[in-house]
Amino acid sequence: MQRRELRIILVSLIVSFVLTGTKFTAWFLTHSVAILSDALESIINVVAGAFACYSIYLTSKPKDANHPYGHGKVEFFSIGFEGAMIFIAGCLILFKAGQYFFIPTELIKLDKGMWLIAGTTLANLLLGLFLEREGKRLSSLTISGNGKHIMTDVYSSIGLIAALLIMHFxxxxxxxxxxxxxxxxLILKQGYQLMRTSISGLMDETDMRVVDKVIAVLAAHRRARWIDIHNMRVQQYGSNYHIDCHLTLPYYLELSEAHDELKAIExxxxxxxxxxxxxxxIHTDPCIPSCCHYCQMENCPVRQDEFTGLITWKRENVLPNRKHGE
Known part of the structure; x- marks a missing residue:
């Protein structure tokens, strides 16, 4: 999978390099600061693409003694770096625009500039849609982040074309x-969002969508022996996940039986x-008498209380570090 990710990001890098050159050509022709802004943002596409290549290469390396969870966390550095570059580009664009308010420059050949920008916008649109689709399919934060950045470039280019048309007429x-x-x-906002995603991942902020997905899978295939699940924590490492939780099982199960239940969950x-x-x-907990009223085990030899009803698994009782009902 990493080889495909690397090929995808290399395509993005090459296309971005060509489009950046095209946008700077449009700026030289027109002297438009808006076109220059678009070109400056495209430089970030190239820099971020190069860093993303290294990120994917590092992510593909196997676990080792120094990195027991693998190298997937580098993806968060990748999108954080891209976000920081985008943010800096936004600041430079605002500074350059301020200069042009006070020192205006005559605009020329706007029609040729528009055609060049329109061509790069179409190419970026196709590239951005491709990256977003592949990033989602491969669960790659690097490719998804790159795709979102490209799509932001598309939206800003569409606005740029509209502005050029108005100026032309x-x-x-x-x-x-x-x-x-x-x-x-707009570029500052996109840079902030990418940096926010990076910080969240590096700080191991829980992605509740992943938690909900895991809970839904376990609830749909719930076994009578799985009395409750609690203290669940989810960490993401690239496209891989590390999940730990506590599973309450009947205390009289043999070790081999408990192991079979854990493998079924995995x-x-x-x-x-x-x-x-x-x-x-997965840490196994033995059941206690207070578990009896929601335990589904039929003909349990040690039951002390009648079964009164199943407790539905949801965030509120799966994430805390306590058995249900405590």
């Missing part, structure tokens, strides 16, 4: 720096996360 050259300011603000969840690997660390 009206002669209102003040729209040039104004459009650049708007693009700079198999179910790994099937659900087919695009990545899920590593489970």
């Amino acid at each position: 009206t002669g209102w050259e003040w729209i040039d720096p104004a459009a650049s300011v708007l693009m700079g603000v 198999h179910l969840v790994n099937e659900a996360f087919s695009s990545g690997e899920v590593e489970f660390f």
Whole structure:
């Protein structure tokens, strides 16, 4: 899978390099600060693509003694680096736009510039949609982050084309720096969002969508012996996940029987996360008398209380470090 990721990001890098050159050509032709802003953002596409290549290469390396969970965390560094570069580009764009408000430059050959930007926008649209689709399919944060950045470039380029059309037909050259300011603000927002995602991943912030998916899988295949699951924690390492939790089982089960139940859970969840690997660390807890009223075990030889009803598994009782009912 990593080889495919690397090929995809190399395609993105090559295309971004060509499109960046095209945008700078449009700037040289027109002297438009808005086009320059678009070109500056495209430089970040190239830099981020190069860093993403290294990120995917490092992610593909196997676990070792110094990295027992693998190297997947580098993906969060990758999107954080990309977000920081985008944020810096946004600041530079705003600075350059401010200069043009006070020192205006005559615009020329806007029609040729528009055609060049329109061509790069179409190419970026196809590339961005491709990256977002593949990033989702491969569960790759690096490819998804790169795709989101490319799509932001597309949206800003569409706005740029609209501004160039207005300037071409009206002669209102003040729209040039104004459009650049708007693009700079949008770029700053995208950079912040990517940095926020990076920080969340590096700080092991829980992705509740993943938690909900794991709970749904286990609830759908719930066995009578699985009395409750609690203290669940999910960490993401690239496209792989590390999940640990406590599983309450009947205390009289033999070790081999308990092991079979743990392997069943691992198999179910790994099937659900087919695009990545899920590593489970499960701590088994013995049942206690207070578990009897929600335990589904029929003909239990040690039952002390009648079964009163099943407790539905949800975030509120799966994430805390306590048995249900305590």
